[in-house]
Amino acid sequence: RLTCEPTRKRKVKCDETKPQCLRCIKTGRKCDGYTAPPPGSYSWRELLGKQPILPAITSRRNSQDGRAMDFYHSVVAPAFSRFPGDDFWTRMVAQASLQEPAVHHAVVAISNFYELADGTPFDTIIATPKGRYAVMQYNQALQELTKMRDEAVVLFVCILFICIEALRDNKEGAMTHVRYGIRVFNGSEGGGTTWARDYFRPIFTRLLCCPFFFGASIVYFPAPVGYDTEDVSGPHESWDICRYRIDVLTTRCIRFVREYEVPPGSTTPLPTHIPPKDVSNMNAQRNRLVLLLDEWLANYDVLYAEQPPPADNLAPFLMMVMECLVLRTWVLACGAQDEMVYDQYLETFREIVDLARQAAAVEKKKIEMNQTPLHKSKFTLDMGFVPTLYFVVIKCRDLSLRQAALYYMTVLAPERENLWNTSLLYSVGTKIIELEHGEASKRVVTEPNEQNSEPRMRIFAGSLPVKTPADLEKGLGPLPEAPPSDVRVRDALCLRDPDVRLPGKGLGTLPHRPTRVVIGPAVPPAVTEGGTPAAVSTAGNVELPLTPPDEFGDGEFLETESGVGTDSPGESVVEV
Structure with a gap:
């Protein structure tokens, strides 16, 4: 219980009014507040x-x-x-x-x-x-x-x-x-x-x-006890519940993908540690997750109409929808060997970029009103825009959408989101696009087209096509300026920092991770006469001098001479 010093000395009850006790003030005594x-x-x-x-x-x-x-x-x-x-x-x-x-x-x-x-x-x-x-x-x-x-x-x-x-x-x-x-x-x-x-x-x-x-x-x-059995269906009664449910679904989806994903360059349709009997279980889990994500999205639309989020802080609410769309795409494509499977989700990628555009418009208004935009923060502990937009950058084959997603990373994301380094991923994404699209990627995108920038009601989940495994094998045909399968980047691994000598700084550790980018066919190579899959070619692997966006720092970008982290011929390590 709070007691000011004068009432304590007088042994009378203090009324605990802040910042000063009214009992003291009414009796003409000086109240010094509370200890x-x-x-x-x-x-x-x-x-x-x-x-x-x-x-x-x-x-x-x-x-x-x-x-x-x-x-x-x-x-x-x-x-x-x-x-x-x-x-x-x-x-x-x-x-x-x-x-x-x-x-x-x-x-x-x-x-x-x-x-x-x-x-x-x-x-x-x-x-x-x-x-x-x-x-x-x-x-x-x-x-x-x-x-x-x-x-x-x-x-x-x-x-x-x-x-x-x-x-x-x-x-x-x-x-x-x-x-x-x-x-x-x-x-x-x-x-x-x-x-x-x-x-x-x-x-x-x-x-x-x-x-x-x-x-x-x-x-x-x-994982938290009950995370996989907790009921996340039904109407969202509040934005806190809506947010918690997408976090639960994110955890379930990521664990599903990590269990059933096919490693880059794999020649088997499923990870080798999964017995064939688990394939049916995988499809059942996939269907359940997609239904829950669709239901979450439909309930989001209802909540958005009933409790519109603040117009001046719309970005975090749009970010949840972007996350849901990425999870849905990732779960549906999980288990596929061919990177070209993501062509099936071009409209979803377009929707994600459009949501990012709406969020960027809100942040632009903050700058005009002298408020602090999201990307001016140094760090946030929560997962934000970087993983969703980077997913579009590396999975989508439409050049304009990839460049727009890359641009919005610099507009919406702080320098660091949890363990994600925005500058690093921007550099890797830029180089991947350059490798896959060649000269066409060198068009400078200062700001994507902002026509029809008025916020619109989210699409309902029922309008999203549900892809079956059979659908995933069908192609959409050639996309404009889309890279062919044999130049798709299979992987980009961020390794540990080597000790290097920085100019004027002595021996130290680079502020960013060296990155090994492995290039090769997304489709597994042909099987030899003996029935053994041919080795995945690494002939296309190249060194990548990556460039950071102007908005982020002025860190050193040096090529390593030791080849730290290379574990097969042709694979390169670069400092970013």
Whole structure:
């Protein structure tokens, strides 16, 4: 209970009015406000409740902490909170930092790492005073965590640690914390933690999508209990429910694709680790996922009509639809050997790019009104526009759509989305388009055609064609300027940073990943007379000096001389 100092001395009840006690003011006494309660005074229900709690007194922190917390409140938290109504970073983290030392240390580390995030290598960052202070705060948060027994605190701090490792671009560290958090979440039992599990479930469901894009295996990586049985059908009662359901479906779809996808250059119709008896199960899962995605999309249209999202912050709502369309395409095409299968979804790609155009128009208005657009943020922990637009860039064969998707990546995406590096993917996407389309790709696209830019009602799921496996074998015929099958890029792998000598900087680590791009036929080679598939040719592999977009940094782009990461003749490594 709050009590101001004058009423405490007079031993009378304080009315707790803020910022000053009315009982003191009415009696002509000076009220100096309230003393911040010591850590541990609030329960987690109070911390995560809607009523704000009294902020801590700045004088109790040192100057570095105070500045870091002010920077967090004014810059970092708003940048992380992209979805309307999402107050985890702006309110809950701020309140919890007053209660738990581990949260406070982690927030200070996040604030400093975010401020220093400018593409500079991490070993250069930690050589600065602010970088060393951020690392010290992170270590103190880790030490505090070892003393905790409250699972709610552990889950809360685990989310902050995931954020720190993602800011450091440490994929292994981020995935380790995600794995640990899921295991704690799955192991929490009892009525005392049920509310915490309900609160943290959407956050961990959202974070769980990312590791499977960066090498995590579904065999060894845990999933939240009940993620595959939870009912996500029915009308969306609110935008929070709508968002949570697409996150659940994203997790299910990605795990499905990672289980049944055919590796690049494979000569078998299905992954070798799947027995033939599982093929029917694969098709049943595929059909179920497509039906759920179609239902989600139809219910989205209903909710959009009943509860229109704010016109000045429409981009996150359009992003959910883009994500749904990408998932639908990815699931339907899963298991196909031929990259040309994506020609079947040209209209879907066009719809995704059109949604990106609408989102970009909203962001353009923000700039005109002197508001902060999405792409001006340095980092966001949530998966955003980059994976969906990059999917169009690498899978679609229509040149104009690919270039438009590439352009909108620079307009809509921050420099970093979770573990995705926008500059890196822009560079890789640009080079893939150049390799596949040749001279035609060198047309400069400053801004796609913005005719008919008025937002329109989303198409209903019933109008989307449902593709069967038989449909996937049919072609749409030649597309204008579409690359033939034998020049399609089969894979682009981002490897570890080698130590290189940067001009004027000494020995260090490149700010971006070296990328090996493997080019070859998307259709498996012919079978020899003995029945053995011929080896996949790598004769088309080339070195790729990639170029970043002008909007992103000025990092070094150097070719490696050591050939780090090449494991077969003809495969190249380039620095991006």
